Amino acid sequence: MLIPWHAPEKQLSLQFMQTSKAAIILHLQLVRSYAFCPSCGTQSTHLHSHYYRFLFDLSSGTQHIKIHLKSRKWFCDESFCPRKIFTERFSWVKPYTRRTDRLQVLLRRIAFSMGCRQAEQVIRPFLPSISHDTFLRLIRATRIELPTTTAIGLDDFAFCKGHRYGTLICDLIAHRPIAILPERTGEIIENWLKQHPNIQLISRDGSKTYREAITKTNPKIQQISDRWHLLKNAKKHWGNG
Numbered sequence: 389m390l391i392p393w394h395a396p397e398k399q400l401s402l403q404f405m406q407t408s409k410a411a412i413i414l415h416l417q418l419v420r421s422y423a424f425c426p427s428c429g430t431q432s433t434h435l436h437s438h439y440y441r442f443l444f445d446l447s448s449g450t451q452h453i454k455i456h457l458k459s460r461k462w463f464c465d466e467s468f469c470p471r472k473i474f475t476e477r478f479s480w481v482k483p484y485t486r487r488t489d490r491l492q493v494l495l496r497r498i499a500f501s502m503g504c505r506q507a508e509q510v511i512r513p514f515l516p517s518i519s520h521d522t523f524l525r526l527i528r529a530t531r532i533e534l535p536t537t538t539a540i541g542l543d544d545f546a547f548c549k550g551h552r553y554g555t556l557i558c559d560l561i562a563h564r565p566i567a568i569l570p571e572r573t574g575e576i577i578e579n580w581l582k583q584h585p586n587i588q589l590i591s592r593d594g595s596k597t598y599r600e601a602i603t604k605t606n607p608k609i610q611q612i613s614d615r616w617h618l619l620k621n622a623k624k625h626w627g628n629g
């Protein structure tokens with residue numbers, strides 16, 4: 389049976405395949421008889437042992453693609469190398485993860501395109517094991533380059549409504565999130581601003597905590613009310629008037 393699955397590495401060999409209405413399980417292994425030590429780069433043909441990894445890949449329609457990957461361990465025979473045994477590396481999946489790189493890329497794009505609960509609903513027909521917490525972890529684990537921007541927007545959001553809040557910081561020039569802080573306290577804002585002395589303008593809500601933290605760290609930063617809160621307050625004022 390042919391399946392529309394594109395192998396991420398040429399030297400992968402399909403040993404056998406299991407299919408069901410919900411999933412396709414591919415049993416794969418590398419065909420080459422050597423590996424390179426990740427510490428010293430020496431090629432090894434001295435096999436130690438093997439074990440199996442269970443991975444998720446991009447879905448094929450509504451069928452989940454799971455990979456049962458044989459992963460081998462090798463001896464490094466280079467005398468000066470501190471690593472005596474190593475696990476072979478794959479170009480398409482990182483060690484200690486359960487999702488292929490291309491699946492991670494897709495999930496990350498979805499995570500940064502919408503709210504995490506909405507993302508969970510979008511992905512559920514294809515990968516029911518992915519929760520909104522998975523998307524949150526992906527966002528937190530994404531390395532974001534230090535901003536060169538001078539203008540940011542900051543607002544609080546709920547990790548758990550009524551219990552725990554964080555702060556989202558967005559680059560107002562590039563229109564993208566650049567940091568998620570685990571709290572909304574003045575101290576954490578001050579610390580972040582001290583690490584980013586290039587900031588000149590901040591759009592924020594009416595939070596006294598934010599205002600005082602910004603003023604305390606750098607009184608020269610121009611603070612403006614963000615559009616959403618400005619309109620909300622204007623509407624409230626007109627409503628009362």
Ligand SMILES: [Zn+2]
Pocket residue numbers: 425426427428429430464465466469470471
């Ligand atoms: Zn080595």
